[in-house]
Amino acid sequence: MSVSMQCTLAKEVTASGIGLHSGKNVEMKIMPAPVDTGIVFCRSDLAHKPSARVTPQVVEISPLCTKVLSGEVDISTVEHLMAAFYGAGVDNAIVEVSASELPVFDGSSAAFLMLIDSVGVQKQSKPKRVIKVMKEVIVEDGDKIAMLKPDDHFSLTLELDFKHPVIPHQKCKFDGRPSYFRKELARARTFAMQRDVEKMQSMGLALGGGLDNAIVVGDFSVLNAEGLRHKDEFIRHKALDCIGDLFMVGHPILGAFVGSYTGHAMNNKLLCALMADENNYRFVEIPDTNDIYSSDAF
Ligand SMILES: [Zn+2]
Structure with missing residues:
Protein backbone atom coordinates (compact mmCIF):
# COMPACT_ATOMS: atom_id res chain seq x y z
CA MET A 1 0.00 0.00 0.00
CA SER A 2 1.39 3.41 -0.92
CA VAL A 3 1.84 5.98 1.82
CA SER A 4 0.70 9.58 1.85
CA MET A 5 3.50 11.91 0.74
CA GLN A 6 4.35 15.42 1.94
CA CYS A 7 2.85 18.18 -0.17
CA THR A 8 3.59 21.79 -1.03
CA LEU A 9 1.96 24.31 -3.36
CA ALA A 10 2.52 23.67 -7.08
CA LYS A 11 3.54 27.34 -7.48
CA GLU A 12 3.40 30.58 -5.57
CA VAL A 13 0.20 32.54 -5.12
CA THR A 14 -0.27 36.14 -4.01
CA ALA A 15 -3.21 38.04 -2.57
CA SER A 16 -3.94 41.15 -0.62
CA GLY A 17 -6.63 42.09 1.83
CA ILE A 18 -7.45 44.09 4.93
CA GLY A 19 -5.74 43.33 8.24
CA LEU A 20 -8.14 42.80 11.13
CA HIS A 21 -6.21 44.99 13.60
CA SER A 22 -4.83 47.74 11.39
CA GLY A 23 -7.68 48.00 8.88
CA LYS A 24 -4.91 48.55 6.31
CA ASN A 25 -4.04 46.63 3.18
CA VAL A 26 -1.70 43.63 3.65
CA GLU A 27 0.14 41.79 0.86
CA MET A 28 0.60 38.04 1.22
CA LYS A 29 2.59 35.57 -0.88
CA ILE A 30 2.44 31.80 -0.29
CA MET A 31 5.34 29.90 -1.87
CA PRO A 32 6.30 26.25 -2.36
CA ALA A 33 8.97 24.90 0.03
CA PRO A 34 11.20 21.77 0.10
CA VAL A 35 10.35 18.63 2.09
CA ASP A 36 10.59 18.89 5.90
CA THR A 37 10.42 22.72 5.79
CA GLY A 38 7.09 22.88 7.61
CA ILE A 39 5.14 26.13 7.52
CA VAL A 40 7.43 29.19 7.67
CA PHE A 41 6.21 32.78 8.13
CA CYS A 42 8.32 35.68 6.86
CA ARG A 43 8.00 39.48 7.23
CA SER A 44 8.74 40.86 3.75
CA ASP A 45 8.46 44.46 4.99
CA LEU A 46 11.42 44.19 7.42
CA ALA A 47 15.14 44.34 6.62
CA HIS A 48 16.63 40.90 5.81
CA LYS A 49 13.12 39.39 5.71
CA PRO A 50 13.22 37.57 9.08
CA SER A 51 11.38 34.25 9.16
CA ALA A 52 10.20 31.68 11.69
CA ARG A 53 9.00 28.09 11.38
CA VAL A 54 5.68 27.40 13.06
CA THR A 55 5.96 25.26 16.20
CA PRO A 56 3.84 25.30 19.37
CA GLN A 57 6.68 27.25 21.05
CA VAL A 58 6.45 30.30 18.75
CA VAL A 59 2.72 30.69 19.29
CA GLU A 60 1.66 33.74 21.27
CA ILE A 61 -1.95 34.19 22.25
CA SER A 62 -3.40 37.66 21.99
CA PRO A 63 -6.96 38.49 23.05
CA LEU A 64 -8.09 38.45 19.41
CA CYS A 65 -6.13 35.72 17.70
CA THR A 66 -3.21 33.33 17.51
CA LYS A 67 0.06 34.94 16.49
CA VAL A 68 3.50 33.73 15.51
CA LEU A 69 6.11 35.52 17.59
CA SER A 70 9.80 34.68 17.23
CA GLY A 71 12.55 37.32 17.22
CA GLU A 72 11.49 40.05 14.81
CA VAL A 73 8.77 37.89 13.29
CA ASP A 74 5.43 39.01 14.70
CA ILE A 75 2.41 37.98 12.62
CA SER A 76 -1.17 37.87 13.91
CA THR A 77 -4.28 35.93 12.90
CA VAL A 78 -2.53 32.90 11.41
CA GLU A 79 -5.06 30.26 12.52
CA HIS A 80 -7.45 30.44 9.56
CA LEU A 81 -4.58 29.99 7.09
CA MET A 82 -3.15 27.11 9.16
CA ALA A 83 -6.57 25.39 9.01
CA ALA A 84 -6.60 25.90 5.22
CA PHE A 85 -3.14 24.31 4.93
CA TYR A 86 -4.47 21.32 6.87
CA GLY A 87 -7.55 21.12 4.64
CA ALA A 88 -5.46 21.27 1.48
CA GLY A 89 -2.93 18.71 2.76
CA VAL A 90 -0.05 21.21 2.60
CA ASP A 91 2.92 20.27 4.83
CA ASN A 92 5.54 22.70 3.51
CA ALA A 93 5.13 26.37 2.54
CA ILE A 94 6.67 29.80 3.04
CA VAL A 95 4.23 32.62 3.77
CA GLU A 96 5.52 36.17 3.19
CA VAL A 97 3.47 38.99 4.69
CA SER A 98 4.01 42.75 4.33
CA ALA A 99 2.73 43.64 7.82
CA SER A 100 2.27 42.20 11.30
CA GLU A 101 -0.92 40.36 10.38
CA LEU A 102 -2.47 38.24 7.66
CA PRO A 103 -5.38 39.51 5.58
CA VAL A 104 -8.61 38.56 7.35
CA PHE A 105 -10.64 38.09 4.12
CA ASP A 106 -14.16 37.00 5.13
CA GLY A 107 -13.18 35.77 8.62
CA SER A 108 -13.13 32.10 7.58
CA SER A 109 -10.65 29.77 5.81
CA ALA A 110 -12.53 29.85 2.49
CA ALA A 111 -10.39 32.46 0.69
CA PHE A 112 -7.11 30.86 1.84
CA LEU A 113 -8.32 27.48 0.62
CA MET A 114 -9.40 28.98 -2.71
CA LEU A 115 -5.95 30.56 -3.17
CA ILE A 116 -4.19 27.24 -2.49
CA ASP A 117 -6.62 25.39 -4.76
CA SER A 118 -6.08 27.96 -7.53
CA VAL A 119 -2.44 26.84 -7.92
CA GLY A 120 -2.90 23.26 -6.68
CA VAL A 121 -0.67 21.16 -4.44
CA GLN A 122 2.23 18.98 -5.45
CA LYS A 123 3.29 15.67 -3.92
CA GLN A 124 6.90 15.61 -2.71
CA SER A 125 9.54 12.92 -2.33
CA LYS A 126 9.19 12.06 1.39
CA PRO A 127 6.27 10.52 3.31
CA LYS A 128 3.95 12.76 5.30
CA ARG A 129 4.62 12.47 9.05
ZN1 LIG B 1 -11.10 31.98 14.15
Missing part, protein backbone atom coordinates in the same frame (compact mmCIF):
# COMPACT_ATOMS: atom_id res chain seq x y z
CA VAL A 130 1.51 12.29 11.18
CA ILE A 131 1.53 12.59 14.98
CA LYS A 132 -0.31 9.63 16.49
CA VAL A 133 -1.52 10.26 20.03
CA MET A 134 -0.39 7.33 22.23
CA LYS A 135 -1.51 8.53 25.69
CA GLU A 136 -4.32 10.75 26.88
CA VAL A 137 -3.12 14.33 27.42
CA ILE A 138 -5.32 16.82 29.22
CA VAL A 139 -5.03 20.47 30.25
CA GLU A 140 -7.54 22.21 32.48
CA ASP A 141 -8.20 25.73 33.65
CA GLY A 142 -11.28 26.08 35.80
CA ASP A 143 -14.15 24.66 33.73
CA LYS A 144 -12.11 24.84 30.51
CA ILE A 145 -10.78 21.49 29.34
CA ALA A 146 -8.77 20.50 26.28
CA MET A 147 -7.83 16.88 25.72
CA LEU A 148 -6.29 14.58 23.11
CA LYS A 149 -7.03 10.86 23.32
CA PRO A 150 -5.65 7.93 21.34
CA ASP A 151 -7.92 7.00 18.44
CA ASP A 152 -7.51 5.57 14.96
CA HIS A 153 -9.24 8.64 13.53
CA PHE A 154 -9.02 12.41 13.90
CA SER A 155 -12.18 13.93 15.35
CA LEU A 156 -13.15 17.01 17.34
CA THR A 157 -15.75 17.07 20.10
CA LEU A 158 -16.51 20.61 21.18
CA GLU A 159 -18.71 22.27 23.74
CA LEU A 160 -19.33 25.99 23.88
CA ASP A 161 -21.43 28.16 26.15
CA PHE A 162 -21.23 31.92 25.76
CA LYS A 163 -24.29 32.45 27.96
CA HIS A 164 -25.68 34.66 25.21
CA PRO A 165 -29.25 34.42 23.83
CA VAL A 166 -28.05 34.41 20.20
CA ILE A 167 -25.32 31.74 20.64
CA PRO A 168 -26.85 28.55 22.03
CA HIS A 169 -25.06 26.18 24.37
CA GLN A 170 -23.85 23.41 22.07
CA LYS A 171 -21.91 20.18 22.10
CA CYS A 172 -20.96 18.60 18.76
CA LYS A 173 -18.63 15.96 17.39
CA PHE A 174 -17.01 16.76 14.05
CA ASP A 175 -15.24 14.52 11.60
CA GLY A 176 -11.60 15.65 11.30
CA ARG A 177 -10.96 14.56 7.72
CA PRO A 178 -9.60 17.27 5.40
CA SER A 179 -12.47 16.49 3.02
CA TYR A 180 -15.01 17.16 5.80
CA PHE A 181 -13.23 20.36 6.83
CA ARG A 182 -13.30 21.65 3.26
CA LYS A 183 -16.98 20.92 2.80
CA GLU A 184 -18.48 21.65 6.20
CA LEU A 185 -16.17 23.88 8.26
CA ALA A 186 -13.98 26.04 6.02
CA ARG A 187 -16.66 28.68 5.33
CA ALA A 188 -17.64 29.20 8.98
CA ARG A 189 -16.76 32.77 9.96
CA THR A 190 -15.29 34.16 13.14
CA PHE A 191 -17.72 36.00 15.38
CA ALA A 192 -17.72 38.87 17.86
CA MET A 193 -20.20 40.61 20.12
CA GLN A 194 -21.15 44.06 18.88
CA ARG A 195 -20.35 45.61 22.27
CA ASP A 196 -16.87 44.05 22.27
CA VAL A 197 -16.19 45.30 18.72
CA GLU A 198 -17.16 48.85 19.73
CA LYS A 199 -14.95 48.64 22.83
CA MET A 200 -11.96 47.30 20.88
CA GLN A 201 -12.29 49.90 18.13
CA SER A 202 -12.38 52.71 20.69
CA MET A 203 -9.01 51.33 21.88
CA GLY A 204 -7.61 51.31 18.32
CA LEU A 205 -7.93 47.51 17.95
CA ALA A 206 -9.84 45.47 15.37
CA LEU A 207 -9.99 48.52 13.10
CA GLY A 208 -10.55 46.27 10.07
CA GLY A 209 -13.26 44.23 11.82
CA GLY A 210 -16.84 44.49 10.66
CA LEU A 211 -19.75 42.80 8.95
CA ASP A 212 -17.61 41.86 5.91
CA ASN A 213 -15.24 39.67 7.91
CA ALA A 214 -17.08 38.45 11.00
CA ILE A 215 -20.47 37.50 12.29
CA VAL A 216 -21.36 40.45 14.51
CA VAL A 217 -23.71 39.44 17.31
CA GLY A 218 -26.03 42.06 18.77
CA ASP A 219 -27.87 41.65 22.07
CA PHE A 220 -30.77 39.81 20.42
CA SER A 221 -29.79 38.93 16.86
CA VAL A 222 -27.05 38.46 14.29
CA LEU A 223 -26.46 41.85 12.64
CA ASN A 224 -25.17 40.57 9.27
CA ALA A 225 -27.91 41.11 6.69
CA GLU A 226 -27.26 37.73 5.06
CA GLY A 227 -27.60 35.88 8.38
CA LEU A 228 -25.61 32.73 9.14
CA ARG A 229 -23.99 30.40 6.60
CA HIS A 230 -24.84 27.36 8.76
CA LYS A 231 -27.34 27.40 11.59
CA ASP A 232 -24.54 26.20 13.89
CA GLU A 233 -21.87 28.44 12.29
CA PHE A 234 -20.46 29.50 15.69
CA ILE A 235 -19.40 26.02 16.82
CA ARG A 236 -18.26 25.15 13.28
CA HIS A 237 -15.91 28.15 13.42
CA LYS A 238 -14.64 26.92 16.79
CA ALA A 239 -13.86 23.58 15.13
CA LEU A 240 -12.05 25.43 12.31
CA ASP A 241 -10.02 27.36 14.91
CA CYS A 242 -9.11 24.11 16.73
CA ILE A 243 -7.95 22.53 13.47
CA GLY A 244 -5.77 25.60 12.76
CA ASP A 245 -4.45 25.68 16.32
CA LEU A 246 -3.61 21.96 16.31
CA PHE A 247 -1.84 22.21 12.95
CA MET A 248 0.59 24.66 14.61
CA VAL A 249 2.39 21.48 15.71
CA GLY A 250 3.47 21.21 12.06
CA HIS A 251 1.88 17.81 11.34
CA PRO A 252 -1.63 16.37 11.12
CA ILE A 253 -2.73 14.70 14.37
CA LEU A 254 -4.25 11.25 14.61
CA GLY A 255 -6.38 11.18 17.75
CA ALA A 256 -9.60 12.43 19.29
CA PHE A 257 -9.65 16.07 20.39
CA VAL A 258 -12.14 17.05 23.09
CA GLY A 259 -12.56 20.70 24.07
CA SER A 260 -14.99 22.24 26.54
CA TYR A 261 -15.07 26.06 26.46
CA THR A 262 -11.60 25.88 24.97
CA GLY A 263 -9.87 28.54 22.88
CA HIS A 264 -6.53 29.36 21.28
CA ALA A 265 -4.66 29.55 24.62
CA MET A 266 -5.88 26.15 25.89
CA ASN A 267 -5.28 24.51 22.51
CA ASN A 268 -1.68 25.75 22.53
CA LYS A 269 -1.14 24.54 26.11
CA LEU A 270 -2.44 21.15 25.02
CA LEU A 271 0.02 20.94 22.12
CA CYS A 272 2.91 21.90 24.39
CA ALA A 273 1.82 19.23 26.90
CA LEU A 274 1.53 16.62 24.11
CA MET A 275 5.01 17.33 22.77
CA ALA A 276 6.64 17.66 26.23
CA ASP A 277 6.79 13.88 26.73
CA GLU A 278 7.92 11.55 23.95
CA ASN A 279 5.74 8.79 25.39
CA ASN A 280 2.62 10.81 24.50
CA TYR A 281 2.97 10.42 20.75
CA ARG A 282 4.83 8.86 17.89
CA PHE A 283 5.34 9.82 14.26
CA VAL A 284 3.63 7.51 11.78
CA GLU A 285 3.21 7.28 8.05
CA ILE A 286 -0.31 6.81 6.76
CA PRO A 287 -1.89 5.18 3.70
CA ASP A 288 -2.43 7.43 0.72
CA THR A 289 -6.02 8.30 1.53
CA ASN A 290 -7.76 10.99 3.54
CA ASP A 291 -10.01 8.48 5.21
CA ILE A 292 -7.46 7.52 7.84
CA TYR A 293 -8.09 10.87 9.56
CA SER A 294 -11.55 9.75 10.50
CA SER A 295 -14.06 6.95 10.53
CA ASP A 296 -17.10 6.44 8.38
CA ALA A 297 -19.16 6.30 11.55
CA PHE A 298 -20.07 9.98 11.63
Whole structure:
Protein backbone atom coordinates (compact mmCIF):
# COMPACT_ATOMS: atom_id res chain seq x y z
CA MET A 1 0.00 0.00 0.00
CA SER A 2 1.39 3.41 -0.92
CA VAL A 3 1.84 5.98 1.82
CA SER A 4 0.70 9.58 1.85
CA MET A 5 3.50 11.91 0.74
CA GLN A 6 4.35 15.42 1.94
CA CYS A 7 2.85 18.18 -0.17
CA THR A 8 3.59 21.79 -1.03
CA LEU A 9 1.96 24.31 -3.36
CA ALA A 10 2.52 23.67 -7.08
CA LYS A 11 3.54 27.34 -7.48
CA GLU A 12 3.40 30.58 -5.57
CA VAL A 13 0.20 32.54 -5.12
CA THR A 14 -0.27 36.14 -4.01
CA ALA A 15 -3.21 38.04 -2.57
CA SER A 16 -3.94 41.15 -0.62
CA GLY A 17 -6.63 42.09 1.83
CA ILE A 18 -7.45 44.09 4.93
CA GLY A 19 -5.74 43.33 8.24
CA LEU A 20 -8.14 42.80 11.13
CA HIS A 21 -6.21 44.99 13.60
CA SER A 22 -4.83 47.74 11.39
CA GLY A 23 -7.68 48.00 8.88
CA LYS A 24 -4.91 48.55 6.31
CA ASN A 25 -4.04 46.63 3.18
CA VAL A 26 -1.70 43.63 3.65
CA GLU A 27 0.14 41.79 0.86
CA MET A 28 0.60 38.04 1.22
CA LYS A 29 2.59 35.57 -0.88
CA ILE A 30 2.44 31.80 -0.29
CA MET A 31 5.34 29.90 -1.87
CA PRO A 32 6.30 26.25 -2.36
CA ALA A 33 8.97 24.90 0.03
CA PRO A 34 11.20 21.77 0.10
CA VAL A 35 10.35 18.63 2.09
CA ASP A 36 10.59 18.89 5.90
CA THR A 37 10.42 22.72 5.79
CA GLY A 38 7.09 22.88 7.61
CA ILE A 39 5.14 26.13 7.52
CA VAL A 40 7.43 29.19 7.67
CA PHE A 41 6.21 32.78 8.13
CA CYS A 42 8.32 35.68 6.86
CA ARG A 43 8.00 39.48 7.23
CA SER A 44 8.74 40.86 3.75
CA ASP A 45 8.46 44.46 4.99
CA LEU A 46 11.42 44.19 7.42
CA ALA A 47 15.14 44.34 6.62
CA HIS A 48 16.63 40.90 5.81
CA LYS A 49 13.12 39.39 5.71
CA PRO A 50 13.22 37.57 9.08
CA SER A 51 11.38 34.25 9.16
CA ALA A 52 10.20 31.68 11.69
CA ARG A 53 9.00 28.09 11.38
CA VAL A 54 5.68 27.40 13.06
CA THR A 55 5.96 25.26 16.20
CA PRO A 56 3.84 25.30 19.37
CA GLN A 57 6.68 27.25 21.05
CA VAL A 58 6.45 30.30 18.75
CA VAL A 59 2.72 30.69 19.29
CA GLU A 60 1.66 33.74 21.27
CA ILE A 61 -1.95 34.19 22.25
CA SER A 62 -3.40 37.66 21.99
CA PRO A 63 -6.96 38.49 23.05
CA LEU A 64 -8.09 38.45 19.41
CA CYS A 65 -6.13 35.72 17.70
CA THR A 66 -3.21 33.33 17.51
CA LYS A 67 0.06 34.94 16.49
CA VAL A 68 3.50 33.73 15.51
CA LEU A 69 6.11 35.52 17.59
CA SER A 70 9.80 34.68 17.23
CA GLY A 71 12.55 37.32 17.22
CA GLU A 72 11.49 40.05 14.81
CA VAL A 73 8.77 37.89 13.29
CA ASP A 74 5.43 39.01 14.70
CA ILE A 75 2.41 37.98 12.62
CA SER A 76 -1.17 37.87 13.91
CA THR A 77 -4.28 35.93 12.90
CA VAL A 78 -2.53 32.90 11.41
CA GLU A 79 -5.06 30.26 12.52
CA HIS A 80 -7.45 30.44 9.56
CA LEU A 81 -4.58 29.99 7.09
CA MET A 82 -3.15 27.11 9.16
CA ALA A 83 -6.57 25.39 9.01
CA ALA A 84 -6.60 25.90 5.22
CA PHE A 85 -3.14 24.31 4.93
CA TYR A 86 -4.47 21.32 6.87
CA GLY A 87 -7.55 21.12 4.64
CA ALA A 88 -5.46 21.27 1.48
CA GLY A 89 -2.93 18.71 2.76
CA VAL A 90 -0.05 21.21 2.60
CA ASP A 91 2.92 20.27 4.83
CA ASN A 92 5.54 22.70 3.51
CA ALA A 93 5.13 26.37 2.54
CA ILE A 94 6.67 29.80 3.04
CA VAL A 95 4.23 32.62 3.77
CA GLU A 96 5.52 36.17 3.19
CA VAL A 97 3.47 38.99 4.69
CA SER A 98 4.01 42.75 4.33
CA ALA A 99 2.73 43.64 7.82
CA SER A 100 2.27 42.20 11.30
CA GLU A 101 -0.92 40.36 10.38
CA LEU A 102 -2.47 38.24 7.66
CA PRO A 103 -5.38 39.51 5.58
CA VAL A 104 -8.61 38.56 7.35
CA PHE A 105 -10.64 38.09 4.12
CA ASP A 106 -14.16 37.00 5.13
CA GLY A 107 -13.18 35.77 8.62
CA SER A 108 -13.13 32.10 7.58
CA SER A 109 -10.65 29.77 5.81
CA ALA A 110 -12.53 29.85 2.49
CA ALA A 111 -10.39 32.46 0.69
CA PHE A 112 -7.11 30.86 1.84
CA LEU A 113 -8.32 27.48 0.62
CA MET A 114 -9.40 28.98 -2.71
CA LEU A 115 -5.95 30.56 -3.17
CA ILE A 116 -4.19 27.24 -2.49
CA ASP A 117 -6.62 25.39 -4.76
CA SER A 118 -6.08 27.96 -7.53
CA VAL A 119 -2.44 26.84 -7.92
CA GLY A 120 -2.90 23.26 -6.68
CA VAL A 121 -0.67 21.16 -4.44
CA GLN A 122 2.23 18.98 -5.45
CA LYS A 123 3.29 15.67 -3.92
CA GLN A 124 6.90 15.61 -2.71
CA SER A 125 9.54 12.92 -2.33
CA LYS A 126 9.19 12.06 1.39
CA PRO A 127 6.27 10.52 3.31
CA LYS A 128 3.95 12.76 5.30
CA ARG A 129 4.62 12.47 9.05
CA VAL A 130 1.51 12.29 11.18
CA ILE A 131 1.53 12.59 14.98
CA LYS A 132 -0.31 9.63 16.49
CA VAL A 133 -1.52 10.26 20.03
CA MET A 134 -0.39 7.33 22.23
CA LYS A 135 -1.51 8.53 25.69
CA GLU A 136 -4.32 10.75 26.88
CA VAL A 137 -3.12 14.33 27.42
CA ILE A 138 -5.32 16.82 29.22
CA VAL A 139 -5.03 20.47 30.25
CA GLU A 140 -7.54 22.21 32.48
CA ASP A 141 -8.20 25.73 33.65
CA GLY A 142 -11.28 26.08 35.80
CA ASP A 143 -14.15 24.66 33.73
CA LYS A 144 -12.11 24.84 30.51
CA ILE A 145 -10.78 21.49 29.34
CA ALA A 146 -8.77 20.50 26.28
CA MET A 147 -7.83 16.88 25.72
CA LEU A 148 -6.29 14.58 23.11
CA LYS A 149 -7.03 10.86 23.32
CA PRO A 150 -5.65 7.93 21.34
CA ASP A 151 -7.92 7.00 18.44
CA ASP A 152 -7.51 5.57 14.96
CA HIS A 153 -9.24 8.64 13.53
CA PHE A 154 -9.02 12.41 13.90
CA SER A 155 -12.18 13.93 15.35
CA LEU A 156 -13.15 17.01 17.34
CA THR A 157 -15.75 17.07 20.10
CA LEU A 158 -16.51 20.61 21.18
CA GLU A 159 -18.71 22.27 23.74
CA LEU A 160 -19.33 25.99 23.88
CA ASP A 161 -21.43 28.16 26.15
CA PHE A 162 -21.23 31.92 25.76
CA LYS A 163 -24.29 32.45 27.96
CA HIS A 164 -25.68 34.66 25.21
CA PRO A 165 -29.25 34.42 23.83
CA VAL A 166 -28.05 34.41 20.20
CA ILE A 167 -25.32 31.74 20.64
CA PRO A 168 -26.85 28.55 22.03
CA HIS A 169 -25.06 26.18 24.37
CA GLN A 170 -23.85 23.41 22.07
CA LYS A 171 -21.91 20.18 22.10
CA CYS A 172 -20.96 18.60 18.76
CA LYS A 173 -18.63 15.96 17.39
CA PHE A 174 -17.01 16.76 14.05
CA ASP A 175 -15.24 14.52 11.60
CA GLY A 176 -11.60 15.65 11.30
CA ARG A 177 -10.96 14.56 7.72
CA PRO A 178 -9.60 17.27 5.40
CA SER A 179 -12.47 16.49 3.02
CA TYR A 180 -15.01 17.16 5.80
CA PHE A 181 -13.23 20.36 6.83
CA ARG A 182 -13.30 21.65 3.26
CA LYS A 183 -16.98 20.92 2.80
CA GLU A 184 -18.48 21.65 6.20
CA LEU A 185 -16.17 23.88 8.26
CA ALA A 186 -13.98 26.04 6.02
CA ARG A 187 -16.66 28.68 5.33
CA ALA A 188 -17.64 29.20 8.98
CA ARG A 189 -16.76 32.77 9.96
CA THR A 190 -15.29 34.16 13.14
CA PHE A 191 -17.72 36.00 15.38
CA ALA A 192 -17.72 38.87 17.86
CA MET A 193 -20.20 40.61 20.12
CA GLN A 194 -21.15 44.06 18.88
CA ARG A 195 -20.35 45.61 22.27
CA ASP A 196 -16.87 44.05 22.27
CA VAL A 197 -16.19 45.30 18.72
CA GLU A 198 -17.16 48.85 19.73
CA LYS A 199 -14.95 48.64 22.83
CA MET A 200 -11.96 47.30 20.88
CA GLN A 201 -12.29 49.90 18.13
CA SER A 202 -12.38 52.71 20.69
CA MET A 203 -9.01 51.33 21.88
CA GLY A 204 -7.61 51.31 18.32
CA LEU A 205 -7.93 47.51 17.95
CA ALA A 206 -9.84 45.47 15.37
CA LEU A 207 -9.99 48.52 13.10
CA GLY A 208 -10.55 46.27 10.07
CA GLY A 209 -13.26 44.23 11.82
CA GLY A 210 -16.84 44.49 10.66
CA LEU A 211 -19.75 42.80 8.95
CA ASP A 212 -17.61 41.86 5.91
CA ASN A 213 -15.24 39.67 7.91
CA ALA A 214 -17.08 38.45 11.00
CA ILE A 215 -20.47 37.50 12.29
CA VAL A 216 -21.36 40.45 14.51
CA VAL A 217 -23.71 39.44 17.31
CA GLY A 218 -26.03 42.06 18.77
CA ASP A 219 -27.87 41.65 22.07
CA PHE A 220 -30.77 39.81 20.42
CA SER A 221 -29.79 38.93 16.86
CA VAL A 222 -27.05 38.46 14.29
CA LEU A 223 -26.46 41.85 12.64
CA ASN A 224 -25.17 40.57 9.27
CA ALA A 225 -27.91 41.11 6.69
CA GLU A 226 -27.26 37.73 5.06
CA GLY A 227 -27.60 35.88 8.38
CA LEU A 228 -25.61 32.73 9.14
CA ARG A 229 -23.99 30.40 6.60
CA HIS A 230 -24.84 27.36 8.76
CA LYS A 231 -27.34 27.40 11.59
CA ASP A 232 -24.54 26.20 13.89
CA GLU A 233 -21.87 28.44 12.29
CA PHE A 234 -20.46 29.50 15.69
CA ILE A 235 -19.40 26.02 16.82
CA ARG A 236 -18.26 25.15 13.28
CA HIS A 237 -15.91 28.15 13.42
CA LYS A 238 -14.64 26.92 16.79
CA ALA A 239 -13.86 23.58 15.13
CA LEU A 240 -12.05 25.43 12.31
CA ASP A 241 -10.02 27.36 14.91
CA CYS A 242 -9.11 24.11 16.73
CA ILE A 243 -7.95 22.53 13.47
CA GLY A 244 -5.77 25.60 12.76
CA ASP A 245 -4.45 25.68 16.32
CA LEU A 246 -3.61 21.96 16.31
CA PHE A 247 -1.84 22.21 12.95
CA MET A 248 0.59 24.66 14.61
CA VAL A 249 2.39 21.48 15.71
CA GLY A 250 3.47 21.21 12.06
CA HIS A 251 1.88 17.81 11.34
CA PRO A 252 -1.63 16.37 11.12
CA ILE A 253 -2.73 14.70 14.37
CA LEU A 254 -4.25 11.25 14.61
CA GLY A 255 -6.38 11.18 17.75
CA ALA A 256 -9.60 12.43 19.29
CA PHE A 257 -9.65 16.07 20.39
CA VAL A 258 -12.14 17.05 23.09
CA GLY A 259 -12.56 20.70 24.07
CA SER A 260 -14.99 22.24 26.54
CA TYR A 261 -15.07 26.06 26.46
CA THR A 262 -11.60 25.88 24.97
CA GLY A 263 -9.87 28.54 22.88
CA HIS A 264 -6.53 29.36 21.28
CA ALA A 265 -4.66 29.55 24.62
CA MET A 266 -5.88 26.15 25.89
CA ASN A 267 -5.28 24.51 22.51
CA ASN A 268 -1.68 25.75 22.53
CA LYS A 269 -1.14 24.54 26.11
CA LEU A 270 -2.44 21.15 25.02
CA LEU A 271 0.02 20.94 22.12
CA CYS A 272 2.91 21.90 24.39
CA ALA A 273 1.82 19.23 26.90
CA LEU A 274 1.53 16.62 24.11
CA MET A 275 5.01 17.33 22.77
CA ALA A 276 6.64 17.66 26.23
CA ASP A 277 6.79 13.88 26.73
CA GLU A 278 7.92 11.55 23.95
CA ASN A 279 5.74 8.79 25.39
CA ASN A 280 2.62 10.81 24.50
CA TYR A 281 2.97 10.42 20.75
CA ARG A 282 4.83 8.86 17.89
CA PHE A 283 5.34 9.82 14.26
CA VAL A 284 3.63 7.51 11.78
CA GLU A 285 3.21 7.28 8.05
CA ILE A 286 -0.31 6.81 6.76
CA PRO A 287 -1.89 5.18 3.70
CA ASP A 288 -2.43 7.43 0.72
CA THR A 289 -6.02 8.30 1.53
CA ASN A 290 -7.76 10.99 3.54
CA ASP A 291 -10.01 8.48 5.21
CA ILE A 292 -7.46 7.52 7.84
CA TYR A 293 -8.09 10.87 9.56
CA SER A 294 -11.55 9.75 10.50
CA SER A 295 -14.06 6.95 10.53
CA ASP A 296 -17.10 6.44 8.38
CA ALA A 297 -19.16 6.30 11.55
CA PHE A 298 -20.07 9.98 11.63
ZN1 LIG B 1 -11.10 31.98 14.15
